[in-house]
Amino acid sequence: xxxxxxxxxxxxxxxxxxxxxxxxxxxxxxxxxxxxxxxxxxxxxxxxxxxxxxxxxxxxxxxxxxxxxxxxxxxxxxxxxxxxxxxxxxxxxxxxxxxxxxxxxxxxxxxxxxxxxxxxxxxxxxxxxxxxxxxxxxxxxxxxxxxxxxxxxxxxxxxxxxxxxxxxxxxxxxxxxxxxxxxxxxxxxxxxxxxxxxxxxxxxxxxxxxxxxxxxxxxxxxxxx
Numbered sequence: 001x002x003x004x005x006x007x008x009x010x011x012x013x014x015x016x017x018x019x020x021x022x023x024x025x026x027x028x029x030x031x032x033x034x035x036x037x038x039x040x041x042x043x044x045x046x047x048x049x050x051x052x053x054x055x056x057x058x059x060x061x062x063x064x065x066x067x068x069x070x071x072x073x074x075x076x077x078x079x080x081x082x083x084x085x086x087x088x089x090x091x092x093x094x095x096x097x098x099x100x101x102x103x104x105x106x107x108x109x110x111x112x113x114x115x116x117x118x119x120x121x122x123x124x125x126x127x128x129x130x131x132x133x134x135x136x137x138x139x140x141x142x143x144x145x146x147x148x149x150x151x152x153x154x155x156x157x158x159x160x161x162x163x164x165x166x167x168x169x170x171x172x173x174x175x176x177x178x179x180x181x182x183x184x185x186x187x188x189x190x191x192x193x194x195x196x197x198x199x200x201x202x203x204x205x206x207x208x209x210x211x212x213x214x215x216x217x218x219x220x221x222x223x224x225x
Contacts, residue, residue, distance in 0.1 A: 005192050005210065005223070008167050010111055011118035011141070013152075013176035015095070017196050018108075018119075018216075019131060022046075024098030028091065033081070040079050049075040057122060057151035064123045064145060065092040095123070096130030101198070107216025108137040114225045116140040120161050120174070122151045122181070141165060152181045158189040173211070175219060183209055194219060 015021040029042040053071040056062075069088020076083050111117060118141035121128055125144050132142065143161050150156040162169050169190030176182030177198040187193050187207045195201070195209040196219065213219045 005173055007115065007171050007173045007192055007223075009116045009118055009140075009165050009172045010194075010219075010223070011120055011161060011165075011172060011174045011191075013174075013178055013182045014119050014121040014128065014131065015098070015123065016198060017175065017177045017182075018100050018104050018135070019098050020101050021098065022199070024094065028094040032087065032090070036081055038079070038081050040081065045075060045079065048078055057145075058154075061145075061149045061151075064127065064151075065089070068092050068095070092124075092127060096127045098131070100134055101215065103215035103217050105136045107220050108135055110220040110225045111216070111223065112137055114223065115173075116165070118161065118165065119143065120152070120157050120182075121145065152178075153185045155185050155189060158185050158191070162189060162191070173223075175213075179205060183207065 012018055025046060026042045029045050033040055033042060033045070049071060052074050053067065056067045056071055065088065068091040072087055072091050073083045108117065117137070117139045119128070119139055120143050122145045124146045128142060128144055132139065141161070141164055143157060143164065145151045145157065148157045148160050162172065165172060170192060173192040173194055174182060174186035175194040175196050177196045183193045183195060184207060193207070193209040194211040194213060195205065196216070197212065197214050211222060213222060
């Protein structure tokens with residue numbers, strides 16, 4: 001049995017950890033490409049889009065819906081696909097409708113009985129507001145990039161999160177699937193870290209998380225919730 005960590009809070013990345021980001025993104029792009037009568041596979045578009053989005057979130061702050069629009073436009077132009085003015089707005093609207101992984105509502109409900117729960121997310125307040133309705137469990141803290149004025153993996157969000165929770169960093173467990181966006185910066189901030197395996201995991205993880213789980217049910221088991 002893995003150790004039970006003496007923490008007060010469990011905080012989460014949202015999209016990709018709690019929300020099935022890959023499924024939502026793939027379905028959105030598939031519909032968009034069909035409507036544009038383009039035969040480019042959505043998986044190829046995602047592969048091209050991700051580094052463009054990552055580059056943009058490291059630039060001077062702009063709202064995430066603007067990043068969605070700009071990154072989508074750049075990606076579509078890369079594939080010589082026409083861009084309509086409303087494409088970016090449709091992307092942001094779709095993001096707020098994407099659903100949690102099946103294990104999430106029950107896992108969050110169990111964890112909430114014992115811990116305070118928080119979210120640190122790379123998005124806008126209006127988008128996450130729609131997403132929160134899908135969980136069926138209230139969160140004690142939701143902190144967005146819009147409020148921080150910076151995106152993960154910037155340390156600013158983790159610093160503000162720790163300031164708001166008001167407990168030492170080692171009394172917060174941050175759970176995420178993203179090593180680059182979340183696990184590295186949270187570890188550097190002194191927080192406990194938990195890798196939620198939502199996909200393939202590198203053989204060697206740097207930094208090494210304190211805990212690795214397959215889903216939120218397994219996290220609740222590990223934390224004896």
